[in-house]
Amino acid sequence: MTQRRMRLLTVETILDAALVCIDESGQLTMTELAKKLGTTASSVYHHLDGRAAIIEALRERVLSAVELPLMDSSSWDVQIRSWMHSFRHAMAQHPNLIPLAMEQTITAGRALVGYDRIAGLLQAAGVAPKYVIVWLSVLECYALGSALDLAAPDEAWRVGREDLPTLSNALELASRGRQRADEAFELGVDALLLGLRTRLEMHR
């Protein structure tokens, strides 16, 4: 039995189990992971160099579903928008991975290719090279915050008091659930790109 388990222990089976750990509990410890795999932490280390390496491999796996933006400078905003959609969608499948992934340096290869393309598109739009990383951070923060927002319940706010008429009224008129989250995401991406474009024009 032990031999069979040892034979089945591959990078892929470890990553599968690690993602289940994170999805279920919001955390990843080598002890819990080894337990789930029916093996020891040192056997896991034989395949993957610890917790950070596993989280990085999971970032790579989850973001491999994200379509790489085309380096088409004539449609930089379309390309950025489409990457943000795809990025949010991929991360929203594993919301518990988001805080863990944000805590560590991004080194995952294909993920970096995506960021490199977005960096190129921002430069093509007219962003000065020294501001490219802060813009990349802005887009990422918004996409990840919005990915977490997809886990919100249908009723995101509930006002059980009489003294907040503005919020109560707004909630009565507003869309709910997935529709609210999707509309908000679109609106925010629109506003960010419009803000970026207006800013670039002001400095031209």
Next chain:
Amino acid sequence: MTQRRMRLLTVETILDAALVCIDESGQLTMTELAKKLGTTASSVYHHLDGRAAIIEALRERVLSAVELPLMDSSSWDVQIRSWMHSFRHAMAQHPNLIPLAMEQTITAGRALVGYDRIAGLLQAAGVAPKYVIVWLSVLECYALGSALDLAAPDEAWRVGREDLPTLSNALELASRGRQRADEAFELGVDALLLGLRTRLEMHR
């Protein structure tokens, strides 16, 4: 000893312990919480009506540090900006609470007052009542994504390959660590508010 523990079990001590659980492990289970308090889950239920109630009380506690925006329509953008700062700062103290708080309906009283004021400011700016909630969602997603970004390491990206010159060059020129995160946050808030203002003017 048991009696002493029972006497010490108050809403406040439960919330203290729950926040430690979340900060440490990124999750909250009634079993773990009771264990940390040296009591039983049913004793905890005697004070607070379960996990959701505890997370809601923690939202209230953490957001009680956020200054309520003034209902000054002449400076709606200043008020919104200042609330976003304060909101991001408060949530960034407990990043692990963010995904848990986003998963459930917001009912915490003082938190709702803050949202009600922002809703009022958005309406004062010219946002139609039926779009107030989506705008509130946009601002919240960005503030929460940015709060998580404060947990990023000094080196947020590392390119260990030759074929991504745009990203490599951008990283060399960019600020790092806390400065990167803060500059990005300001830039994003600027862009969102500029995008909102431009949009409102276009529809006027």
